[in-house]
Amino acid sequence: MRRHQELTKILVRSAGGLLLLMLSSMAAAASVGFINPAGPIAEALRDHLIFIVVVMMVVIVPLFIALPWVLWRYRLGTKSGSYQPNWEFSWILEVLIWGLPAVIVVVLGWNLWHQSYELDPYKPLASTEAPLEIEAIALDWKWVFIYPEQGIVSVNEVMIVAGRPVSFRLTSGTVMQSFMIPRLGGQIYTMAGMVTKMNLLASEPGQFRGLNTQYNGMGFANQKFMTHAVSQADFDRWATNMSASRPPLNQAAWAQLTKPSVLAAPQFFGSVAEGFFTAVVAGFTGGSHHHIKADGTDL
Amino acid sequence: MTSESIFSLLGTLTPQDISFVQTFENPVMSEFIDGAAGSVLVVGMIIVVGLLTYYRGWKTLWFDWLTSVDHKKVGIMYIVVAFVMLARAIIEGVLMRYQQSIAVNDPGILTADHFGQLFSTHGSIMIFFMAMPFITGMINYIMPQQIGARDVSFPLLNAISLWLTAAGAALVMISLVVGKFSTGGWTAYPPYTGIEFSPGEGVDYWIWSISLTSIGSTLTGVNFATTIYKNRAPGMTLFRMPLFCWTSLCTSVLMIFAMAPLTIATLMLALDRYAGFHFFTNDLGGNMMNYANLFWLFGHPEVYILILPAFGVFSEVISTFSGKTIYGYKSLVIATMSIAVLSFTVWLHHFFTMGQGANVNAIFGIATMLIGVPTGVKVYDWLLTMVRGRIRLTTAMLFSIMFLVTFVIGGLTGVILANPPVDFAVHNSLFLVAHFHNMVIPGVLFGMIAGYQFWFPKAFGFRLAERWGKASFWCWSFGFYLAFMPLYALGLMGAMRRTVEWFRPEYLGWLQVSFVGALLLFSGFLFLCVQLVVSIRQRDRRRVPAGDPWDGRSLEWSNSAPPPEYNFAVIPHVSGKDAFTQMKQEGQAYASPSAYEDIAVPKNSIVAPVIGIAAIAFGFALVWHIWWLVALSFLAMWGAVIARSFVTDTERVIPASKVRADHEAWLQQVRECTTTSREQEDTNSNVGRAEVLA
Amino acid sequence: MKREPLLHPGLNLGSTDEYAHNEAEPVIFGFWVFLMADLVLFAILFATYASMSVQGQADGPTPTDVFDLPSAFIETMLLLASSITFGMASLALKYKADGLHLVFWLGLTFCLGAGFVGMEVRDFWVMTQEGAVPQRSGFLSAFFLLVATHGIHVTAGLFWMIVLLVQLRVLGRTTAVKLRLMRLALFWHMLDIVWVCIFTFVYLFGVAQ
Numbered sequence A: 001m002r003r004h005q006e007l008t009k010i011l012v013r014s015a016g017g018l019l020l021l022m023l024s025s026m027a028a029a030a031s032v033g034f035i036n037p038a039g040p041i042a043e044a045l046r047d048h049l050i051f052i053v054v055v056m057m058v059v060i061v062p063l064f065i066a067l068p069w070v071l072w073r074y075r076l077g078t079k080s081g082s083y084q085p086n087w088e089f090s091w092i093l094e095v096l097i098w099g100l101p102a103v104i105v106v107v108l109g110w111n112l113w114h115q116s117y118e119l120d121p122y123k124p125l126a127s128t129e130a131p132l133e134i135e136a137i138a139l140d141w142k143w144v145f146i147y148p149e150q151g152i153v154s155v156n157e158v159m160i161v162a163g164r165p166v167s168f169r170l171t172s173g174t175v176m177q178s179f180m181i182p183r184l185g186g187q188i189y190t191m192a193g194m195v196t197k198m199n200l201l202a203s204e205p206g207q208f209r210g211l212n213t214q215y216n217g218m219g220f221a222n223q224k225f226m227t228h229a230v231s232q233a234d235f236d237r238w239a240t241n242m243s244a245s246r247p248p249l250n251q252a253a254w255a256q257l258t259k260p261s262v263l264a265a266p267q268f269f270g271s272v273a274e275g276f277f278t279a280v281v282a283g284f285t286g287g288s289h290h291h292i293k294a295d296g297t298d299l
Numbered sequence B: 001m002t003s004e005s006i007f008s009l010l011g012t013l014t015p016q017d018i019s020f021v022q023t024f025e026n027p028v029m030s031e032f033i034d035g036a037a038g039s040v041l042v043v044g045m046i047i048v049v050g051l052l053t054y055y056r057g058w059k060t061l062w063f064d065w066l067t068s069v070d071h072k073k074v075g076i077m078y079i080v081v082a083f084v085m086l087a088r089a090i091i092e093g094v095l096m097r098y099q100q101s102i103a104v105n106d107p108g109i110l111t112a113d114h115f116g117q118l119f120s121t122h123g124s125i126m127i128f129f130m131a132m133p134f135i136t137g138m139i140n141y142i143m144p145q146q147i148g149a150r151d152v153s154f155p156l157l158n159a160i161s162l163w164l165t166a167a168g169a170a171l172v173m174i175s176l177v178v179g180k181f182s183t184g185g186w187t188a189y190p191p192y193t194g195i196e197f198s199p200g201e202g203v204d205y206w207i208w209s210i211s212l213t214s215i216g217s218t219l220t221g222v223n224f225a226t227t228i229y230k231n232r233a234p235g236m237t238l239f240r241m242p243l244f245c246w247t248s249l250c251t252s253v254l255m256i257f258a259m260a261p262l263t264i265a266t267l268m269l270a271l272d273r274y275a276g277f278h279f280f281t282n283d284l285g286g287n288m289m290n291y292a293n294l295f296w297l298f299g300h301p302e303v304y305i306l307i308l309p310a311f312g313v314f315s316e317v318i319s320t321f322s323g324k325t326i327y328g329y330k331s332l333v334i335a336t337m338s339i340a341v342l343s344f345t346v347w348l349h350h351f352f353t354m355g356q357g358a359n360v361n362a363i364f365g366i367a368t369m370l371i372g373v374p375t376g377v378k379v380y381d382w383l384l385t386m387v388r389g390r391i392r393l394t395t396a397m398l399f400s401i402m403f404l405v406t407f408v409i410g411g412l413t414g415v416i417l418a419n420p421p422v423d424f425a426v427h428n429s430l431f432l433v434a435h436f437h438n439m440v441i442p443g444v445l446f447g448m449i450a451g452y453q454f455w456f457p458k459a460f461g462f463r464l465a466e467r468w469g470k471a472s473f474w475c476w477s478f479g480f481y482l483a484f485m486p487l488y489a490l491g492l493m494g495a496m497r498r499t500v501e502w503f504r505p506e507y508l509g510w511l512q513v514s515f516v517g518a519l520l521l522f523s524g525f526l527f528l529c530v531q532l533v534v535s536i537r538q539r540d541r542r543r544v545p546a547g548d549p550w551d552g553r554s555l556e557w558s559n560s561a562p563p564p565e566y567n568f569a570v571i572p573h574v575s576g577k578d579a580f581t582q583m584k585q586e587g588q589a590y591a592s593p594s595a596y597e598d599i600a601v602p603k604n605s606i607v608a609p610v611i612g613i614a615a616i617a618f619g620f621a622l623v624w625h626i627w628w629l630v631a632l633s634f635l636a637m638w639g640a641v642i643a644r645s646f647v648t649d650t651e652r653v654i655p656a657s658k659v660r661a662d663h664e665a666w667l668q669q670v671r672e673c674t675t676t677s678r679e680q681e682d683t684n685s686n687v688g689r690a691e692v693l694a
Numbered sequence C: 001m002k003r004e005p006l007l008h009p010g011l012n013l014g015s016t017d018e019y020a021h022n023e024a025e026p027v028i029f030g031f032w033v034f035l036m037a038d039l040v041l042f043a044i045l046f047a048t049y050a051s052m053s054v055q056g057q058a059d060g061p062t063p064t065d066v067f068d069l070p071s072a073f074i075e076t077m078l079l080l081a082s083s084i085t086f087g088m089a090s091l092a093l094k095y096k097a098d099g100l101h102l103v104f105w106l107g108l109t110f111c112l113g114a115g116f117v118g119m120e121v122r123d124f125w126v127m128t129q130e131g132a133v134p135q136r137s138g139f140l141s142a143f144f145l146l147v148a149t150h151g152i153h154v155t156a157g158l159f160w161m162i163v164l165l166v167q168l169r170v171l172g173r174t175t176a177v178k179l180r181l182m183r184l185a186l187f188w189h190m191l192d193i194v195w196v197c198i199f200t201f202v203y204l205f206g207v208a209q
Helices: A002-031 A040-073 A091-118 A232-245 A251-258 A276-285 B019-025 B029-054 B058-066 B071-102 B112-146 B155-177 B202-230 B243-275 B288-321 B329-345 B347-354 B358-386 B395-418 B420-426 B430-460 B466-492 B505-537 B579-585 B607-623 B627-645 B656-672 C014-052 C069-095 C099-129 C138-170 C175-208
Strands: A132-139 A142-147 A152-155 A157-161 A166-172 A177-180 A187-190 A196-200 A206-212 A224-230 A267-269 B599-602 B651-654
Touching: A040 A091, A040 B358, A040 B395, A040 B420, A091 B329, A091 B358, A091 B420, A132 A157, A132 A177, A132 A187, A132 A276, A142 A157, A152 A157, A152 A232, A157 A232, A166 A177, A166 A187, A166 A276, A187 A196, A187 B347, A187 B420, A224 A232, B019 B029, B019 B155, B029 B058, B029 B112, B029 B155, B058 B071, B071 B112, B071 B155, B071 B430, B071 B505, B112 B155, B112 B202, B112 B243, B112 B288, B112 B430, B155 B202, B155 B607, B202 B243, B202 B607, B202 C014, B243 B288, B243 B329, B243 C014, B243 C138, B288 B329, B288 B347, B288 B358, B288 B395, B288 B430, B288 C014, B329 B358, B347 B358, B347 B420, B358 B395, B358 B420, B395 B420, B395 B430, B395 B466, B430 B466, B466 B505, B607 B627, B627 C138, C014 C069, C014 C138, C014 C175, C069 C099, C069 C175, C099 C138, C138 C175
Parallel strands: A132 A166, A157 A224
Antiparallel strands: A132 A142, A142 A152, A152 A267, A166 A196, A177 A187, A177 A206, A206 A224, B599 B651
């Protein structure tokens, strides 16, 4: 039966081609995304991913080898394999097909448990330096970053210090969104009236794209920001400069920001009321929906 | 809501809501596509109406189909709904892939709003109005015949479920012409879908179409479960049932328990939007995290509601086309049951990123990976079913084999996503999109297409053209890999789902390849249509009146093709697994029974179509705030139910003499048929009587 | 008395009507399955209430402020009594050949059920007058949805009862009507159980806090 031979061959090839495609795609992806990590978190995520793929090959590879072989050996009209239409059970095989996946799940589960704690985005990163505190507020369709220690604000651009952990506290002034800087690590949701946390670290100076990954309407595709990882000296210089030269984040500016819009360029504010972030969060949790004033006095 | 709007004749509906008017007023590409889609729908309906009138088909349509409560006809109607909706949703998929493949630093042809509607309808249709009707139709048609029953336990309820689902589908279709659909995706997460951020009719269309079909599915689950528990033929113990029946049972149980959270979640969202409640709003004590929990408390079992029946189909197809009994029957049953139970324990993995802490995430992550064990077992059980068999690579079998290959890749990425840390990196990305398409296309669609190829001769009495089926198969297979493997890569590169425009040139090549894949997938669908047309034209040469074209193993193959409306002239007695194979080997197949009895079959009923049409009006009126119509259609639905309960003459008796005459005539025909060897299966010598190898 | 084998959980017609008894098996079984789905719905509503009753108060009224415990207690008694009377109706359906007993007990059940619904509507009205409307807070949204869903179920049961009373008159005690009464009985008792949970977890726990 030539036809069956050919079909089998094509099946084998397509399975092989597919694996190749997957591997090559992973290699080519290296330029962007967490596969090309710029910090220890993203690096650990990538290693974790590779570990899982390798372990899973124990169950997948046998199938890819066995399936074409079985299709060929037991094709209709063959004399090669025995025909036993009532063969339905074997204890040895049964133990194998239940046991092997179970063992793999135990291995992967053990790993999962530890990695979940190890890579918990809430966990502060081990470092000799105190983390840089940044508070992020998701709006439609922009990101507002508050630097409470420096008392300044940047919109759609975030400045961090290379080699120093960053501790983000996040909330939303609108619908749920998800904060992510792919080359530095994972993502976390931001929700109105609630605070979530994310700890990241950029090993070297550089520029990394960040974005919202949770669909939130017409400006979603444009809701992106650039992360600049710079030296401590450059960061300090930038903060002082901003503080001196930029206007304060007052009520009018905040009202403008909370309107749904896509910004053409990043914006900066030289000062902000203390506890502003907390006031935005609290604005949703009370008895009525306050529109937060920039000085926080409304509460 | 003001006092005049309560009594307004057309509610909030205005001429500007009609898509053609929008296209006329704002003739840009995106609106033009929308208008064209609406036109196709309207013109298509006019053509159907015209053809029905021309061929005088109205009577047949009404009396033989729409009012029928026969499980076989209900099943076929479900699958027709699925096919129609598949056509729309697959075109939407191609359109989205096209938009993304040209929209790198370029706005492309679609507006953000139109794109949002497209991914929302594509997802909602594929899950609720393609996959759900397809599996429900398949179970409806096959399961009662496999357990040796004459119908489901509640035939009228069955028809009502169909009409509720069809009403939901109709609402989604209407949204193409009148107004807009939601842009909130198939999951419709608030607060984005709340009235504050999504005013207008879009989300309401989603809410009411989903609510109607979710109620229909709950009733379907009740019906199927009762049928399987109470309607089996004598001797058909649970552990003699074909695996398709087992998976149907598990799916039914999941429907019974899992649809309620969806119904409640949509109802709460509706109360938020219509009546100012605060379930999921940002302020006044609302909490959208409850929605995420409720939705996925439904959503994860839903995945298995869809995939388990397909697993059943693969079990039947692989066993039949390997000419061998299934390997590890009990193992497969236990695996199926484990999957069904575990499916309720993993919903949180859809939002590892909500900030609930490492311990909760780890527990749900491990629970998710546990599902990998029974699933892995199933894959190897199917492989071992082929071992020591004699394999025929028919279209149905090819789809099953491609499923095995593809599904394990999806399983691999599933295990990857089950790890909270990795999920943090690829959640919401195209990696996720690739993953669930990788599960659902082979796991549900390939299964349903395989089942369609496998059981079509049973339902319509003639075989489908294998050549076109195989052409379709290659398109689906290569199309799938081309369309979705690039999305894995893109996800790892940080490309997110639901994005209408890109700003990274690195993505371009991958997106273009993906678009080519989408075109191939669409060709696969077209070839299925061609196959159907060609086969209908050649039907006289392809007939299999004896009813057993594939040397089938279970009871549905023991009667004629198509089967009589009562399925079995005499209810069979079953004494083992693979009941029909056993009968054939013992020479009991096609034996004349000693006696016949009168058979009572349920009469047609107008109730189901009345409820269905009233449900469309009900949903439409709610979407557009036409309150008088809401009240009227609500009363019509319940009025129909109450009126029906006063009807006592609900059954029609087919006398034993008529049953005998028909059955004996068929048996005579079968005895005159020449038997077909498996090598001759795909030739016109196959008239549905299989050669029995002792 | 010798126990007859049960074909389904709950009251079996048994030898009093062999034909209906056998017909009942799949129908009553199916209805139990349906009730399960309905109970899942209530379970979800309870879970939602549990998550919102404290955290969703939004500086608005608390359970202590708005719950009328004496009224809820009387409602509980009405519904419990109606369950007993429906039990009597079921026994009359099985053992009493004359329709009078059955209609009497059903009528009494209807009055008790209607009394329950009436009092509940009054409670809602009072709450609304005090500003405790569902639009006020997540807690009140969840409260009204849970309790009103139960109330709507009871109301539907009352309509069902009217239809069956009419059918008893028009169609007589046919098998179909008997099976419907048996299903209504299960439905009614289930609503009783759900109410006991509402009274305990919503009213008693709410006021105790």
